[in-house]
Amino acid sequence: MNFSVSEENYIKSIYHLQQQTDLVTTNSLANELQTRPASVTDMLKKLQVKKILEYEKYKGFRLNASGKKVALSIVRRHRLWEYFLVTKLGFEWDKVHAIAEELEHVSSPELIRKLDDFLNHPTADPHGDPIPDMHGKIAVIKQLSIADVPENKNVVVSSVSNQSPDMLELLKHYHIGIGTGLKVTTRFSFDGSVEIKVSKYAPCIISELVAKNIFVYHD
Amino acid sequence: MNFSVSEENYIKSIYHLQQQTDLVTTNSLANELQTRPASVTDMLKKLQVKKILEYEKYKGFRLNASGKKVALSIVRRHRLWEYFLVTKLGFEWDKVHAIAEELEHVSSPELIRKLDDFLNHPTADPHGDPIPDMHGKIAVIKQLSIADVPENKNVVVSSVSNQSPDMLELLKHYHIGIGTGLKVTTRFSFDGSVEIKVSKYAPCIISELVAKNIFVYHD
DNA sequence: ATTATTTTTTAGGTTTGTCTAAATTTTAAT
């Protein structure tokens, strides 16, 4: 199936919103896309005809399985281009979004395959968001404090929710940043603290509070 | 001034056609763009309002100075992307046109500036066509046989008009290909033959016929 | 349980870029 730039933007925004709310509303999508609710309704009908949307009038909507697949391929393109812009062209990570937003609509699968090769199959973009693979599989992001982050398996830091100077100082001290690889070596259930090993450094212990603020994923 | 994708495609095609004919006709442009003459006329009016076109009804049209500048910036983007696709992503040179056609419309000047840096300021795309510089200056392409290709100045092979096996064999023998740098050392007016020096090889003499088929440019 | 408010949809209109068919102008042919 083939999608226009406009359709792709709607798909991407619906995907983004339904990460948090499952069922998306017309107003929230209009707000996200800086457009009018009536325009959203128009597009919803089109996407429903194209069979990528579950939609019940007045109730809300969500992407179905094939819609999600389309969304993930757009997200993949966006994040690969962001990675390219930062690591190859030397852009600052906070300046690439708008340009990637344009590049993501260039629709050659061969281009994306070769770009991915060229970049050495990055797993996360410069903001720490995971890049879906060719088949639409995307890493799940979890708080480091959550018990089901497996022990002794390498995970990658995706984001840090608390950006206070104290937190940043602590992270710097432990050599933790976005993209840092680490593994959980032990969990102490007494106080929720976690022993981690950051690349080649000696293991260290971080409090539950810190672990709650660190988001990681594994492949 | 800001141009839509469609406008940019018209501008690029007009520029291309007026390289050969100076005054462009409605039919030829319709043919070039695979569209209808009536659609062309519609767009011509728009481009005239935007003051980038000299246009007299029923007579023909051409880009004015600012129109040419716009065209050259599009050509620049196109050819930089083609160069990128071949040299960085490993595409074959004959497979990149369609993709570059999409990428060229991504309109961030900062992106193009940084891409140009990243690629080390290439002067020609993989087909041998010169890349206009940041200010819209583009190398002029001439037959190597023409007297005003200066002597003892480095020029670059842009294209070869005769692709016969015999010609290709000869070119291979003299180590001449698209992108090859060479200089004219002597011209023999008796038969129009030209002595050239290809990079580090010994000087050699090519006939006027061969020289007529080799197109070069210098910066 | 009505009424009021908010949300969503419908109805109808606009712009961009395209089209076909008809009219006009230019060019070519007798």
Added chain:
DNA sequence: ATTAAAATTTAGACAAACCTAAAAAATAAT
């Protein structure tokens, strides 16, 4: 110099993607 042919433009329509204003449905408030 007319007439025939070709090129070009105009007129009117259409699809995509948006809009405003009004109607309909769902939600909240009394």
